Amino acid sequence: MPVATDWCGAFGLDPWLTTVVEPNGTLDDLPGISDAAEANYVRTLSNQLAERGLDVGWEVLHDRHPAEAIVGLAGSLPASVVALATHGATGLHRAALGSVASRVVHAGPSPVLVLRPTPDVERARLAP
Numbered sequence: 001m002p003v004a005t006d007w008c009g010a011f012g013l014d015p016w017l018t019t020v021v022e023p024n025g026t027l028d029d030l031p032g033i034s035d036a037a038e039a040n041y042v043r044t045l046s047n048q049l050a051e052r053g054l055d056v057g058w059e060v061l062h063d064r065h066p067a068e069a070i071v072g073l074a075g076s077l078p079a080s081v082v083a084l085a086t087h088g089a090t091g092l093h094r095a096a097l098g099s100v101a102s103r104v105v106h107a108g109p110s111p112v113l114v115l116r117p118t119p120d121v122e123r124a125r126l127a128p
Contacts, residue, residue: 001085005054007081014055014056015049015056015057016057016059016073017042017045019038019042019061020069021038021060022063023063045058061073068107070082070084074110075109081111082111082112082113083112083113084112084113084114085114085115086099086100086114
């Protein structure tokens with residue numbers, strides 16, 4: 001998030017935060033993370049960025065295919081760049097599940113900045 005917000009400040013961009021959850025309201029790979037929890041997380045980040053003077057939009061998307069949802073949203077907005085975090089799966093895990101980041105890079109309507117969150121950021125995000 002810090003890199004993306006630095007880019008927004010440097011280039012005068014307005015960030016749009018989003019997350020994608022399964023239509024049933026949960027993330028299959030992160031059991032227990034609900035639509036409400038994701039909305040609260042994105043809303044909190046949005047408020048923190050707004051306090052820094054950025055005009056922030058946010059949305060929780062519901063789709064079984066996160067990459068397609070992200071590409072669709074980016075195509076509907078005047079997106080200059082798509083920034084996303086990746087879990088950094090490799091090997092068989094990536095081959096079996098595919099890579100949302102890879103799909104967005106290949107299908108996205110704009111350049112894509114892909115970052116892997118540090119372990120402490122990931123732990124804080126998943127904390128109850």
